[in-house]
Amino acid sequence: MNYKSFILKIFIRVILMVSVILAIVYFSYINEFTYAILTGLGLFVIIFNTFTFVKRRFLVIEDFFNAVKYRDFSRGFSENVAAKDIRFLYKGFNQIHQTIKEINTQNHAQYVYLQKILEMVDIGIIAYNLETGRVLWSNDSFLKILDVPSFKNISFIERRKPELFTTIFETFHREEDSVVINLENEKIKTLVSDTIFEVEEDTFKLLVIQNIDNTLNKNESESWKKLLSVMTHEIMNSITPIASLANTLERNLDGLISENDEASELIDLNAGIKTIKNRSEGLLKFAKTYRSLNKVTNLNLQKIRVTELFTNIQLLMEPSIKAKGIQIDFLNTNDRLMLHIDVHLIEQVLINLLLNAVDACKEKEEAHIRVEAIESINRNIVIKVYDNGIGIPEDIQENIFVPFFTSKETGSGIGLSLCKQIMLLHKGRIQVKSVIEEGTVFSLVF
Structure with missing residues (x-):
């Protein structure tokens, strides 16, 4: 081992120094001062050589300790120069450097791995x-x-x-x-x-x-879809034969009544069957309407500028809205805003929100609707639909996205439910903020 060579060299130097000191004492004792001085010079050379020998090795060790202290593991020690014991030190230090670098690399890789997981x-x-x-x-x-x-x-x-x-x-x-x-x-x-x-x-x-709102919304949406699927299936299976039978009976009775003008009982019976037929057809239409909630499952995504989306909606909705005496404006704060959406479905959402806004502010003297697109501080694109209508009571705001729930006399309770499902499919959300007699704003957050 090279450390034995280092110890042996130190030991030889110590023996030489002791021998020279004894020689100086001897020459001084026999009054040979010339030899004593010369031997003293030799002792000085040996001491200086030993000091330089030890100092070089301690400087190497100090360099290594400084590298560890300041975490500078980029430098290396040449193993092909200097004495064997110094090369041995260099080799050991290089191995320690390499081990520390490998540990640091592994720790950094684990840190990056953990950080990526936490970010995802x-x-x-x-x-x-x-x-x-x-x-x-x-x-x-x-x-x-x-x-x-x-x-x-x-x-x-x-x-x-x-x-x-x-x-x-x-x-x-x-x-x-x-x-x-x-x-x-x-x-x-x-x-x-x-x-x-x-x-x-x-x-x-x-x-x-x-x-947990997202999880609750997703679970709620899936539950409603399953319920509606079962419900509409059972309704249609039960009502379809009734409607068909009522239609057949109506045709047969119409023939009998035409042959017998005084058959008042047949006329009453025919009126009852017509009622059954009409209600059956109404229930079928009702069931078919709610089946649309289950049809929206896949997205046909494409990129579109918000400006283009607004133009399409404006051309479609503005004439009919202005015909009702309602002012409507489309505002876009940034012409470069781009959405990655199913254009048909999002247009359906905006149309539904605009129709609701029209219904909410139709009694206002200066009715006004505004559709605005902005980019939030988190780089989300938000489309807002404002109206200055009657507002939504706070106690029902949480229920307006629930299927079947409606505050309108003729409403089906499906519009906002469908809007919410479409936004969930886009991994977005729909928000509402309303004040009675001041107005409502619906926000689509992408």
């Missing part, structure tokens, strides 16, 4: 310093759920949304709590939990938040 999940995660508020790390889902841009300190939330800051950051959630968050245009249901951890002298808080 739809659960919001943030870690921040509990004393300074400085954000250690957060993922995009957290920003998306709270509808805020990226920030470096939670004081940003405290300034912008103090109520949200109190609910989420200042309140401790040791176990999962169901929390309703009030955002600008909607209320969302979330699950919030947090934990405290320490790194050296700093204390951090890890906060996890999950938007």
